[in-house]
Amino acid sequence: MAFEAFQLEDYNALSDDEFRTLVQRFLRENHPEDLRHPAKRLHWDQAGRWYMILSQAGWLAPNWPRQYGGMGLNPAKQLIYVEEFEKFGAARTPDHGMMLLGPLLINYGSEEQKAYFLPKILSGEHIWCQGYSEPNAGSDLAALRTEAVLDGDEWVVNGQKIWTTLAGDADWIFCLVRTDNTGKKQQGISFLLIPLDTPGLTIRPIINLELDDEFSEVFFDDVRVPKGNIVGEVNQGWTMAKNLLGFERIFLGGPRQASNALAKLRRLGEHYGRLSDPAFLDQYTAFRMELEDHQALFGRVADKLRRGERLGAEVSFLKLNQTSLYQRITEYGLELMAEDGARLEALNGSNDLAMQTQFLNARASTIYGGTTQVQKNILAKAVLDLP
Amino acid sequence: MIDADILSSIEMIRDSARGIASQGDFSRVRRLRYTSPGFDRTVWSEMCALGWPALRLSEEKGGVGLGLLAYAALAEELGRGLVPEPIIPALLASAFLEGDALESHLTGKELIIPAWQDARGTVAPLRPLSLTDGRVTQNKLYVPMADGADAFLVVGVDQSALVKASAPGVKIETAGTQDGGNFATVRFENAPCEIIHSGDPTAALAEASLATAAYLLGVMQAATEMTVSYLKTRVQFGKPIAQFQILQHMAVDMRLEVEVSAASIEQAASQWDNEGPTPAARAAISRAKARASSAAMKVTRDAIQLHGGIGFTDEHDIGLCLRKAMVASTLFGNAKAHRSNFGQLRPLVEEV
Numbered sequence: 001m002a003f004e005a006f007q008l009e010d011y012n013a014l015s016d017d018e019f020r021t022l023v024q025r026f027l028r029e030n031h032p033e034d035l036r037h038p039a040k041r042l043h044w045d046q047a048g049r050w051y052m053i054l055s056q057a058g059w060l061a062p063n064w065p066r067q068y069g070g071m072g073l074n075p076a077k078q079l080i081y082v083e084e085f086e087k088f089g090a091a092r093t094p095d096h097g098m099m100l101l102g103p104l105l106i107n108y109g110s111e112e113q114k115a116y117f118l119p120k121i122l123s124g125e126h127i128w129c130q131g132y133s134e135p136n137a138g139s140d141l142a143a144l145r146t147e148a149v150l151d152g153d154e155w156v157v158n159g160q161k162i163w164t165t166l167a168g169d170a171d172w173i174f175c176l177v178r179t180d181n182t183g184k185k186q187q188g189i190s191f192l193l194i195p196l197d198t199p200g201l202t203i204r205p206i207i208n209l210e211l212d213d214e215f216s217e218v219f220f221d222d223v224r225v226p227k228g229n230i231v232g233e234v235n236q237g238w239t240m241a242k243n244l245l246g247f248e249r250i251f252l253g254g255p256r257q258a259s260n261a262l263a264k265l266r267r268l269g270e271h272y273g274r275l276s277d278p279a280f281l282d283q284y285t286a287f288r289m290e291l292e293d294h295q296a297l298f299g300r301v302a303d304k305l306r307r308g309e310r311l312g313a314e315v316s317f318l319k320l321n322q323t324s325l326y327q328r329i330t331e332y333g334l335e336l337m338a339e340d341g342a343r344l345e346a347l348n349g350s351n352d353l354a355m356q357t358q359f360l361n362a363r364a365s366t367i368y369g370g371t372t373q374v375q376k377n378i379l380a381k382a383v384l385d386l387p
Numbered sequence: 388m389i390d391a392d393i394l395s396s397i398e399m400i401r402d403s404a405r406g407i408a409s410q411g412d413f414s415r416v417r418r419l420r421y422t423s424p425g426f427d428r429t430v431w432s433e434m435c436a437l438g439w440p441a442l443r444l445s446e447e448k449g450g451v452g453l454g455l456l457a458y459a460a461l462a463e464e465l466g467r468g469l470v471p472e473p474i475i476p477a478l479l480a481s482a483f484l485e486g487d488a489l490e491s492h493l494t495g496k497e498l499i500i501p502a503w504q505d506a507r508g509t510v511a512p513l514r515p516l517s518l519t520d521g522r523v524t525q526n527k528l529y530v531p532m533a534d535g536a537d538a539f540l541v542v543g544v545d546q547s548a549l550v551k552a553s554a555p556g557v558k559i560e561t562a563g564t565q566d567g568g569n570f571a572t573v574r575f576e577n578a579p580c581e582i583i584h585s586g587d588p589t590a591a592l593a594e595a596s597l598a599t600a601a602y603l604l605g606v607m608q609a610a611t612e613m614t615v616s617y618l619k620t621r622v623q624f625g626k627p628i629a630q631f632q633i634l635q636h637m638a639v640d641m642r643l644e645v646e647v648s649a650a651s652i653e654q655a656a657s658q659w660d661n662e663g664p665t666p667a668a669r670a671a672i673s674r675a676k677a678r679a680s681s682a683a684m685k686v687t688r689d690a691i692q693l694h695g696g697i698g699f700t701d702e703h704d705i706g707l708c709l710r711k712a713m714v715a716s717t718l719f720g721n722a723k724a725h726r727s728n729f730g731q732l733r734p735l736v737e738e739v
Contacts, residue, residue, distance in 0.1 A: 266735075275735055285730040289674045293647050296654035317646050320639075373636070380635035384615050384642060387630050 003030075003057040012074050019077055023084040026059065037089035037260070039351045040361065041214050044094055044127060044169035051093040055124050061098045068106055068114065069122045076306040086256045094166050097121035097128035101174050104191070108232035108240050117193070131161040131175035131194075131218055132241070138163075139374045141176075142185045142238060146220060148177040148192055150227065155192060157223040163368075167203050167216035171196055176237050191237035193229040200224070209360045250302070250311060252369045253318020255295050261329040261362070262287055267352045268336055283332060290325050297321060313382035316375040323365040323372065330359040389456065389657060396453060397460045403437055404461050408468020411613075413704045416469045420567025424535030426471040428498075431535075435495030440477045443594065449493065450481075454660040455594055459601035459652055466605025469711050471568055473532040475598045475719070476500050480540050482591035483547050483583055488538075498535060499549070502527035502573050503542035503588060510596065510673070510720035510728050511589045516543035522556070522577040523548040531718060533571030534561050541575060542588050548580035555579070566707070566714040590664035596719040597655055597672045600679035603715050604648050607683050610690040610708040611641045617694055617705075637689055644682040651675040670732040677725040680716035687712040 006026050011019060030053050035046060044051075054060040062081045064070020073081060102121055105114055120126040137144035146159025157177060167173065173194050180188030196203065200223040205213035232240050265284065266275075274280040301315055333355035334341040346354035366372040380386040407430065409415070419426055434440070442458055444450020458478070465474060477492070480499040484492055491497040504527060505513040517524045525541055525548075533539075539557070541548040550557060556578035561571040615638055618629035628634055655671035662668055687709040691698040694705050720728065 281730060281735065282726070284735070285726055288733075289677060289726065289729055292654075292671070292674055293651040293678050297647050297650035299654060300650045314646070317643050320643055321647055376636040376639040377632065379639045379642070380632075384635070384638055386615065386618065386635050386638065387627060 003059075007058055011071055011077055014077075016076060016080060020080050020084060023081055024088070026057070027084065027088040027090060030057065031088065031090055035091040037351075038091050039354060039357055040210060040212055041166070042091050042093075043166065047091050047093045048124070050091050051124055054093065055122055060093075060122055061102060063099070064102055064106060064118075068102075068118050070102075075308065079302050079305060082251060082254070086254065094127050094129075094169055096130045096165070096170075096174075097126060100130060101128050104174075104240060105231060107243075108191075108236075110228075112228070113193075113231065126172050127166075127170045129164050129167045129170035129173050129196075131164055131173045133163045134160060135162050139371055142189065144176055144178060144189065146175065146177050147181075148179050148190065148225070150179075151224075153227045154224045155227060155230070157192070157194065157220040157225060159220050161218040161220075162206075162215075164203075164216045164218050165214060167196070167218055168205055168213065173218060174231075176241060179237075180235050186238045188235055189237040190234050191231040191240055192225060193231065194220075194223065194225050198223050198225065209363060210357060250298075250305065250315055250318065253298065253301070253315065253322050255291060255298055255322060257362070257365060258291055258294065258322055258326040258329060261326055261333065261355075261358050262291055264352060264355055264358055265329055265333045265336070268333055268355060271347070271353055272336065274336070280336070287325070287329055287332070294318075294321055294325060313378055316370070316379050319369065320372060320375055320379075323362075326365055327362045330355060330362045334359045389653075393454065393456060397457050400442075400453070400457050400461045401464050404464030404468075407433065407437075408465050408470045410468065411609075413469060413707055416471060416567075416707065417704075419471055421563060422567075423561075423569070425532055425568040426473065426535060428535070431472050431498065432495040434472060434474060435493060438493075439474055440481050440495075441493050443478060444481055449490070454656070455597060456653070456656040456660055458594065458598055459656045462598040462601035463605040463608075463652075466602035466711075466715070467609045469566075469606065469609065469707055471532075471566070473498070473500060473535065475595050475602065476531045478598065479503075479591055479595045482594070483540055483542065483585035483588070484549075485583065488549055488581070488583075497537040499538045499540050500530060500533060500536035501540045501542050501547075502530040502533075503592065504528045504530070508721065508724045510724050511592050512542055512544050514543060516541060516546060516548055518548065518580075518582070519577070521579065521582070523550060523575050523580045524556075524577055525575045527573050527575070529570045529718075530573050531570050532568055533559055533573060534569050539573060539575075540583065540585075541580070542585065544588070545586060547583040547585040547588070548575075549583055550575060550578045550580045564714045565710040567710070568714065589669070592719065593664060593669050593672045594659075596676040596725065597652065597659070599715055599719045600648070600652050600672075600676040601656075603679040603683040603712065604645065604652055606708055606711050606715065607641075607645050607648065607679075607686040610687050610705065610712075611638070611645055613705055613708070614638060614641065614690045614693050621695075634693060637693060641686045641689055644686050648675075648679045648682045651678045666732045670729050673720070673725040673729040673732065676720060677722040677729065680722040680725070683712040683716055 032049055035050055061070035062073045062078050066072035105117055134144050134146060148155040148157045173196055175192050175194060176189050177192050178188055179190040200221040202219040204217045206215045206217060207213055208215055269275050269280055298318060301318060337355055340347055341356055438451050441450040442453050446452045479501045480492060492499045503512050523541055536552050538549055538551050541550060556576040558574040559571045561569050563569050618634055619627055621628045652675045655675040658671050659668045690705050691709055697703050698705050
């Protein structure tokens with residue numbers, strides 16, 4: 001495939017409209033049709049094809065600077081990129097390397113680390129997963145206990161990570177590990193890169209409520225990692241990881257899930273011949289209006305980004321609002337399905353009507369990325385200045 | 388994104404509004420409750436001197452020529468102060484009036500209040516005017532602050548009639564409203580009038596709905612701020628009740644409603660300023676008013692709950708916010724009326 005038409009020296013030189021058109025064309029011409037609007041997170045055996053297309057086109061890392069092989073998009077262009085990908089229903093790739101690790105290495109990694117790891121993320125040679133949560137460190141992430149002890153030239157890692165997304169597809173894991181127990185819990189955490197084929201490391205898939213093995217547990221039993229695999233200073237991992245929760249946080253509050261669920265609700269309404277039933281229409285219209293309100297809220301935060309402002313804690317309002325709407329749409333849809341909502345398989349084999357799956361999927365949205373309750377704790381302190 | 392010039396004129400509007408709606412001191416508002424006409428004519432004259440009733444009029448009509456976004460900012464500040472003067476009905480009248488009547492309305496010499504509503508739960512007049520020999524016969528409902536009107540503008544589906552409040556054949560049946568103001572059923576029976584060729588009133592009424600949504604946003608902000616500061620000062624079980632997590636979460640939910648309403652209103656007003664009264668822009672306004680109406684009710688209800696017993700007394704100002712929301716949420720179409728208007732403007736068949 002030839003990608004010359006999509007490879008520009010400086011994407012930011014395009015007007016926003018020109019860039020939007022380019023992204024739309026890129027998706028139309030390159031995205032595999034059978035991977036559009038996936039009902040759940042795709043594994044590498046499916047999404048890998050799309051990853052490699054993005055890789056070859058040089059479109060994998062919109063957020064990285066040009067010198068590291070990214071597209072070097074400014075915030076306004078990044079928003080357009082993401083908006084168009086979502087609108088198109090583009091499949092999400094295993095993107096932890098691009099989204100999280102890449103920016104962290106670019107900011108805090110050594111020159112050797114950047115030169116070694118960044119190209120391998122871009123080429124698809126290294127697929128990364130994230131090792132943050134632990135059985136006893138979920139919302140209270142800083143309580144994590146997986147420890148790394150220096151023994152000569154190696155860190156020896158013992159402990160357990162959980163909710164590791166797509167660990168089974170990955171080659172490497174980036175972890176927050178405890179390297180000091182003496183001070184404040186946030187201050188003894190380091191950022192460590194570990195190959196998943198290291199002896200002593202075991203992955204056990206977890207079957208989630210969607211009966212899917214998207215998550216895994218990862219066990220570390222005397223796993224030996226070269227000393228140089230630490231990123232940044234020892235005991236600075238927490239600060240680094242937290243600083244990175246900037247730009248990408250806005251996408252947790254994007255309208256995508258609620259918007260997909262509403263499209264599904266409409267198709268269900270059609271399927272059951274309810275599109276002219278006033279009771280259905282009233283509820284459906286109320287949801288449409290709520291979705292547009294949310295889009296207005298999202299637009300407001302996006303404008304802040306475009307103006308180059310830093311997002312504060314108020315970005316959490318987006319996630320609270322979106323996930324609440326997402327869940328309520330799926331709850332109403334499930335009720336609309338009545339007995340059909342009890343089916344294990346999608347109605348008529350059509351994912352478009354599978355509100356049961358969507359309902360189950362929506363359960364997770366108020367848990368991951370900071371539960372609704374933790375977000376409210378944060379907002380109470382940061383925005384309302386409550387004790 | 389909103390243009391920098393517009394933002395700076397909005398800031399000026401806000402500043403002058405804050406001058407009149409004294410922040411956090413509701414003693415004037417309290418004094419005027421349950422009196423007739425329910426607002427202060429001297430304050431009304433000051434508002435006229437500031438050019439507020441002319442805010443949306445073009446400069447050639449002697450107006451200020453500002454957009455709906457600026458009008459929304461003004462209404463929001465007035466809502467924050469629970470200001471009772473009938474600025475939104477007066478601006479609606481300005482949109483229709485012409486000549487001498489307009490001039491004396493804008494200067495505050497003569498307050499003209501529109502009487503547009505034919506039925507409960509509607510967002511626009513349903514009937515044409517019934518006119519015989521320059522006299523109008525019509526019943527109009529829920530005419531806001533009718534006690535203070537010098538004249539009424541009877542708005543029909545395609546034209547309007549200007550009638551002096553003191554004219555023969557005008558019967559005003561005033562009812563008090565929960566916030567201490569009033570509205571009236573006004574019966575016009577062969578009342579002498581001046582015909583105004585106002586055309587289709589739906590666009591001007593949509594602007595009044597959006598302004599009322601913004602007013603409600605101000606009410607919500609006042610209620611949220613009052614509640615958050617109360618949580619920090621009220622001590623029970625040996626600590627400020629702000630330390631109780633469930634109360635914190637309720638306060639965050641209130642603030643979330645404020646944020647979503649603000650975004651919805653801002654988007655609708657910008658769309659209106661950019662593309663004019665298209666069906667999509669009118670639907671956006673209905674969406675914003677529906678949101679603000681239900682959000683203001685939720686926020687002020689929770690505000691009462693978070694104040695506990697003192698919140699149930701008339702003496703505490705938080706109750707003023709709830710009662711104001713009870714009234715403003717219904718004016719120019721309540722949440723239900725605007726949801727149904729949205730459905731009509733954006734029918735399902737047209738959406739892909």
